[in-house]
Amino acid sequence: MPPCPICESSQTVKNGRIHNGKQRFKCHNCRRQFVEQPTKKVIAQATRELIDRLLLERISLAGIARAAQVSEQWLQTYVNQKYAMMPQSVQVTQKKKGRLTIQCDELWSFVADKRHKQWVWLALDSNTREIVGVYIGARDEAAARQLWNSLPAVYRQCAVAYTDFWAAYGAVLPKKRHQAVGKETGKTSYIERFNNTLRQRVSRADRKTLSFSKSLDNHIGAIWYFIHHDNASLLV
Incomplete structure (x- = not known):
């Protein structure tokens, strides 16, 4: 067996193979894993x-x-x-002041294990289908306020918001422009459909998955990455 390149110990054993089939070794002394004559692979732009x-x-x-x-x-x-x-603010088309309508909902997810819940709060423009507000965190009044604050100013000034009956919305959204409705009305159907799409496309957001996030930063980054992509695809 080849000696360890770190501690030069001869107490090494075979330890499987790397992605390209090359033999991998492990040092019993320092626990280092290595391959013989490693070469630095340049990852092509197409890859x-x-x-x-x-x-x-x-x-x-x-x-x-x-x-x-x-x-x-x-x-x-x-x-x-x-x-x-990844930018953590919405990038949407410019809107004029006037009648705007948004649908809001929150989506359950977790990081590391299901004890560490992370709620994805979203607001969607009913007309353009753009995601115009995002916050990821707890499921409380403070989180609802963060969602409200994430909206572009024109939505906070003009938009009528349709939500479910979660109390945090009523405590934060302007009462004259907030309507809590049931699913049977269809007035939150677009955001509910987007939540389903998010679960189908981003495995980290699925309820039952082996692809869950171990890092909160990557969990948030992955969700923002998909949202930016989805918003950009609406302009094509």
Whole structure:
């Protein structure tokens, strides 16, 4: 067996293979995992663009690594950097003051395990179908206020908001422009449909998944990444 490149111990054993089939070794002394004669692989731009598209589908990072033929370690670093740079404010078409209508709802998700709930609060423009407000956090009055504050100013000034009967909405939204309605009215159907799409396309938001987030920052980044993509697709 080859010696460890870190501690030079000869107490090494075979430890599976890396994504390209090359033999991997493990040092019993320092626990380092390594391959013989490693080469730095430059990831082509076409592969990066493929990964960007796959991140918008309900595929685990391990699945993306297999499909794109990159290492999971490289992919995790790439994803961490991408999500860290993701803008966390809505980017929507400019609206004039006038009659605007939004639908609001909150979506349950979790990070690491189901004890650490993260609610995704969303507001959707009923006319353009754009997501115009986002907040990810608890499910309380403070979170509802964060959703309200995330709306562009024209919506806070003019929009009529349709929501379910969750009390936090009534405590935050202007009473004259807030209407709590049941699902049977159809007045929150667009946002409910978007929630379903989000669960189908972003595996981290699914109720039962092995692709859940271990990092809150990446959980938030993945959701924002999909929202920005969805809003941009409405302009095509």
